[in-house]
Amino acid sequence: xxxxxxxxxxxxxxxxxxxxxxxxxxxxxxxxxxxxxxxxxxxxxxxxxxxxxxxxxxxxxxxxxxxxxxxxxxxxxxxxxxxxxxxxxxxxxxxxxxxxxxxxxxxxxxxxxxxxxxxxxxxxxxxxxxxxxxxxxxxxxxxxxxxxxxxxxxxxxxxxxxxxxxxxxxxxxxxxxxxxxxxxxxxxxxxxxxxxxxxxxxxxxxxxxxxxxxxxxxxxxxxxxxxxxxxxxxxxxxxxxxxxxxxxxxxxxxxxxxxxxxxxxxxxxxxxxxxxxxxxxxxxxxxxxxxxxxxxx
Amino acid sequence: xxxxxxxxxxxxxxxxxxxxxxxxxxxxxxxxxxxxxxxxxxxxxxxxxxxxxxxxxxxxxxxxxxxxxxxxxxxxxxxxxxxxxxxxxxxxxxxxxxxxxxxxxxxxxxxxxxxxxxxxxxxxxxxxxxxxxxxxxxxxxxxxxxxxxxxxxxxxxxxxxxxxxxxxxxxxxxxxxxxxxxxxxxxxxxxxxxxxxxxxxxxxxxxxxxxxxxxxxxxxxxxxxxxxxxxxxxxxxxxxxxxxxxxxxxxxxxxxxxxxxxxxxxxxxxxxxxxxxxxxxxxxxxxxxxxxxxxxxxxxxxxxxxxxxxxxxxxxxxxxxxxxxxxxxxxxxxxxxxxxxxxxxxxxxx
Numbered sequence: 001x002x003x004x005x006x007x008x009x010x011x012x013x014x015x016x017x018x019x020x021x022x023x024x025x026x027x028x029x030x031x032x033x034x035x036x037x038x039x040x041x042x043x044x045x046x047x048x049x050x051x052x053x054x055x056x057x058x059x060x061x062x063x064x065x066x067x068x069x070x071x072x073x074x075x076x077x078x079x080x081x082x083x084x085x086x087x088x089x090x091x092x093x094x095x096x097x098x099x100x101x102x103x104x105x106x107x108x109x110x111x112x113x114x115x116x117x118x119x120x121x122x123x124x125x126x127x128x129x130x131x132x133x134x135x136x137x138x139x140x141x142x143x144x145x146x147x148x149x150x151x152x153x154x155x156x157x158x159x160x161x162x163x164x165x166x167x168x169x170x171x172x173x174x175x176x177x178x179x180x181x182x183x184x185x186x187x188x189x190x191x192x193x194x195x196x197x198x199x200x201x202x203x204x205x206x207x208x209x210x211x212x213x214x215x216x217x218x219x220x221x222x223x224x225x226x227x228x229x230x231x232x233x234x235x236x237x238x239x240x241x242x243x244x245x246x247x248x249x250x251x252x253x254x255x256x257x258x259x260x261x262x263x264x265x266x267x268x269x270x271x272x273x274x275x276x277x278x279x280x281x282x283x284x285x286x287x288x289x290x291x292x293x294x295x296x297x
Numbered sequence: 298x299x300x301x302x303x304x305x306x307x308x309x310x311x312x313x314x315x316x317x318x319x320x321x322x323x324x325x326x327x328x329x330x331x332x333x334x335x336x337x338x339x340x341x342x343x344x345x346x347x348x349x350x351x352x353x354x355x356x357x358x359x360x361x362x363x364x365x366x367x368x369x370x371x372x373x374x375x376x377x378x379x380x381x382x383x384x385x386x387x388x389x390x391x392x393x394x395x396x397x398x399x400x401x402x403x404x405x406x407x408x409x410x411x412x413x414x415x416x417x418x419x420x421x422x423x424x425x426x427x428x429x430x431x432x433x434x435x436x437x438x439x440x441x442x443x444x445x446x447x448x449x450x451x452x453x454x455x456x457x458x459x460x461x462x463x464x465x466x467x468x469x470x471x472x473x474x475x476x477x478x479x480x481x482x483x484x485x486x487x488x489x490x491x492x493x494x495x496x497x498x499x500x501x502x503x504x505x506x507x508x509x510x511x512x513x514x515x516x517x518x519x520x521x522x523x524x525x526x527x528x529x530x531x532x533x534x535x536x537x538x539x540x541x542x543x544x545x546x547x548x549x550x551x552x553x554x555x556x557x558x559x560x561x562x563x564x565x566x567x568x569x570x571x572x573x574x575x576x577x578x579x580x581x582x583x584x585x586x587x588x589x590x591x592x593x594x595x596x597x598x599x600x601x602x603x604x605x606x607x608x609x610x611x612x613x614x615x616x617x618x619x620x621x622x623x624x625x626x627x628x629x630x631x632x633x634x635x636x637x638x639x640x641x642x643x644x645x646x647x
Contacts, residue, residue: 189398190404190405193403193404195389198388198421200420208405
């Protein structure tokens, strides 16, 4: 009690900068109600996808001819389809397919697009201007779904090939975005100051330019996940994605189309979940963008 | 500054230009000067005269189209022009450091300032993270950042402009450079902070026997910090003298004009004297003296003959006025030999 402080300055405990940064960022995220909603739904879907085997009351491929085209009930929460399969279980397993497709195809796009974009933007030159950019232009000039369709047709039907196709289709967007960001940042004084301090090109690209381009990359990635889910659903709808009897929201939608007037729930539930997933991921992505912006207070 | 000292940096007949599609434009035309150990050399001149290009050439940071077309840059006896990228990287930030004009944007917004200073230390010294941070802390104390230990963990946007410039200086000095190039270090700061930063640079220079090459267009700053002053005009050195001599006895009409255009407290004037016109563009350089088109004293030959750099008692100047030939030269008639009025075309170097 009687002890006197050694200095008159308040002895503030210095927080680890990383901890302080995360605190600051999550503070910003939690202020955004829509982003919180998006995040909760997104993580709920991820949880559902991971624990599908425990959550689904029925085998998603099991056919029960005594319960065909039944409406929602206690036994079959979302009803059954024309082959008597439990739609609730199929929607749960479909979440697996959709999220997988979204994450893996965007992962492929990032893995190819980020390094190409960084190198192309930083070093410029002939390769950048005349080869990489014109190639991306060519790819971007074809509608994404058409290109994915063509690629999936060449690679062959199936989920894996669909994901590769979607990943390739999404890549030029990332190359363009990252290259543009790098172009803006390579002229910034801190890059020149870094060069003037003797920091190597590689380190400048990885440690200084890349982190500064993270915010738009993250936003683009979340948007791309949503887009990839839609494209996968479309490919499955057209029969090039997930093959029956595996459940996919897209193929369920296609299947339900034939029963829209007699059994609308077949198309309704997968359609609703595509919508919910895409909008949640978009809202969450928006929140992440604000959270990552170091200049936002 | 009478006695000869060792030159830390010696720039000799430096020619720098920009490559264009077919031709190339020459910007620096035979720039020569020295920076002695432990002195502050100020380079002054208006925008576009090649001040910054000179410093970038020394650092080896010329933009892509820029090229050194001739001359030597000797730093500690080694010619920097011949060094490759890797060798230059080793020098930069280590023996040769630079502070930029804009402290607001010269720091990376996504890293803490401590991390950025520590990174420079780790780039050049074989030390661990902890040591690098303690070195950064030491530097923060040196440059007078209050509560330095806490500031290490701040992001650039959390600091004021003056603080950020101090961080930049800390970063530039972290590896004990022998030569510090400061490219308008105080232009973006307000006047009280300017004075603090200049004082800080002066103190550190004295303490560490470091040479400073400061680029500025603010003659007030020059008179305060410079040991010697180099005046550049359109890519050439036109005058070089020690601080007092230059301000008391400017020799070149351009320097005279610059000094005359500083507002003085004692005199009341409606209008400040100005130097008419602006720097000719590199493609339209006069054949003779580059200042001849704006010079109030120009004679006929000034337009066609390039004056040599006259050296006298530590005061060099590039002007015909200070040569023996001046008396014999034809007074300016505004016309050329054939009696035609000199057109702009005649004045331009082919």
